Amino acid sequence: MTEIIPLLNLRQIRKSFGPNEVLKGVDFRLAPGEVVGFLGANGAGKSTLMRILAGILRPDSGEMTLQDKSHSPKGPVQGRDAGISIVHQELSLVDSLSIVDNLFLGREIHRLGQIRQTEQLRQARQILARLGSPLDPDRKVARLRTGEKQIIEIARALLHQTRVLILDEPTAALSPGEAENLFRIVGELSNQGIGVVYISHRLEEIDRLADRVVVLRDGRMVYDEPRGVHNRAAIIAAMAGRDVGEHVQVAGSANPATPHLFETINLGRKPLVNKVNLVLRPGELVALTGLVGSGRTELLRLLAGIDQPDEGRIVYRGKPFHPDGPAHSLRRGIGFLPEDRKDQGLFLAHSARTNLSISVLEELAGGKGLLRHVRNRDESKLFDDKSDLLGLQPKNPALAAGRFSGGNQQKILLGRILASRPGLLLLDEPTRGVDASARRDIYRILAEAAGRGAAILFATSEFAEALALGQRIVVMREGTIAADFPNTPGLSPGDIMRHAVSEQS
């Protein structure tokens, strides 16, 4: 198949965000009718490459050709017009409109400004029939299930004369029956000559659908084998790589005899967290890892009391714990660091000092009571204490949080949590978007906090980081804990990857 003139040909695509080179010269070809299984660990550059293809981003250098014509879309609309469609995990349908209106949104069939409803309906029925879907085009999209919405997305792509269809984790939210229907559709599209890029972490789906498997790691194509040649062990090894990050600290482990600080029993919240059993002991530094969509963030939010579980229970300090919002959790000594520091953590226009003290204001003011006086002196003292501990740069309490570098913003947030002296820290991606020196500081801060007896559970999408910092490693897959093992020297990212990808259906 690969001998035919390629439908899509990418040569030496490079893309950097600031100093961070995400794509380091990627070559990729796709033949008409070919289904390529596209894999890569978190941060390998998959989504950047797909966004370049679709015209959402532009490459720094490199060539793209689509059916022997140069392909350099200047925006998503041009990308779509050229025949490239992405079906994202987050669907982009308008819930309040009907199926047919969604299908033709932005490219209505009209004459003299009048939408030709009957013609649109006819085409919509035709396309849905082609996909084997019994849906009525007049139905509102809001009433559809996720699998049905996905079909509508694919139908929309087909209406746009798509030649390359990119499916991003399409089965993540589908029931087995819906997934089966999707596989059938992918097969049919392939027969019609459409090239399909199938992004998934589910190896059994890749095995079943893909004519060829490619793996992207650290911005390079590291694996490219046709059907029959590829095997799971090689794919996992290619995704994980061999480089083990430096061990920041000697990964000791808490004494198993230490009483549990925190324990969950069959904890769950639909649809992303399912029957989680997890134990944390004082002084323990535990890595929570897994692939994108495995439910790490959702689990942390449950543990932090932000979301309510709909099954299972939590035992904390030997007593049942009923989460009741972050303020309640904080009072009980549970601190949470959100994943997105700008949207969920910082008050960007406010000073570093007030960002640091917000969680302990009442304590600073000497007791409960909203009208208590917060003295600048007390706040400044807190800032001085914490900024020394954190190695904050610049050490300027009056500077707006938004003016600090990413690493120092993260330190401010860590300082905020540590100020309340929590017994349990739940940290979601504590080093995301942070430079190397800040990352070292953060590792040190966490190790010190654990040394003082705090239990720390940190989510990370980087397996190397889990190995570098965690005393124990908990791997999530599809909302549940797939593995939970002590970190021993000699473990490699591949050992985590094995648990992170799904191998059985």
Place this chain on the structure above:
Amino acid sequence: MRGIILALSGQRVLLALLGICAVFSLLTIQRTAPEGTAAGEQVARVFLSEKRPPMARVLVVSTNSAEDGQFSVRVAELLGEQGILIDFAQSPIQAREAAEGKSGPPISAVLATGSASSWPVLERFNLPVLAPAPSLWPVFLQRSNLLNIASQISVIAIIAAGMTLVIMTGGIDLSVGSIAALAAVVCTRLVRDHFGGINAGAPGMIVSGFAAICVGGVVGWGSGAIITWCSVPPFLATMGVMLVASGLAFQVSEGQSVYQVPDAFTWLGRESVGGVPVVVILTLVLYALASHLIQSTVLGRYILATGSNPVAAYLAGVPVKRVQRIVYATSGALAALGGVILASQLKSGAPTYGQMYELYVIAAVVVGGTSLSGGQGSVWGTLVGALLIAVIQNGMNLLGMESYTQKIVLGLVLLAAVLADRLRRS
């Protein structure tokens, strides 16, 4: 005090206010004569320095206005010390009788106030008439005009203090005008029906006023409850409450003005203490409290944090919803206080009070530099913003501009303030 000066000096709005005051001062310069005590002092000193025969006797003529009364008192004080005999006249007839009276030493001069000096009868006496000398002075800067501005703006300013807190949380409160009307009729009806109407005593009026403020607080708290418990956008929730409160005001007052209140009812709105109107003192005290609240209390930090990033505030343990209910209740209570002051100033309560006030109040907050997106702003800035609006209105009135033109100018000022806010953020 130093904090206040610092907060004000950082305000570009303050500079704008001073600039506009300067412009209006220049534009309204007129030949005007001093009045009252100052006039009496001037005329008496002129008489003493220039035309003082031995055993002098003077005739002081004035109208019976309060200002002219002060004139006469001051003249009597100064000349009485010198042993000068003084006759008083408060009408042309009295003046002629005094001038034609034959007993005692002859009258050597007539001392007249500005308004009395134009009486034709004085010319017939063949006596020198001393009147206050007119000088060039801006009408805008006359003490009476400045106090007028201060009293007029105090209601808007008091309501705007609460609105500032609401807007700092990223919200908006459209119900303040209606709450002011509701409070005005609740207060006056309580006085009329439960505390003896025009014979009501001070305790009754005070209880009525506080009851009305409590009603406003409860209505505002209701807005906050709807916003936080039902996740309704503040704009819509307070718009609904605006209609409800307005309707309630008409029901409570049965659609009529309630005016059966004692004369003392106007103390809050019209009286002065030490030469400064009570409402002005009240406004300044409230602004000092609100500024302290925002700058130095836990609640103030929570308000700004909520407005800056509600998600982050919630995750950091800030009781975001409680903070919101508190600010809407405060806004409602202050709006009600504004309504009580209006009732006191107008000596009656009517359900039509406070119409469109929400717009002026929001304009004052925005012009004062508080960002509509929340999280940033200045309480004192709002006071300056309210003053700016009042000064522009007052100045345009003095210059005789049409009300239509005034509306256009106010609208442009508001747009300029919003634009400045945008520019500052980008």
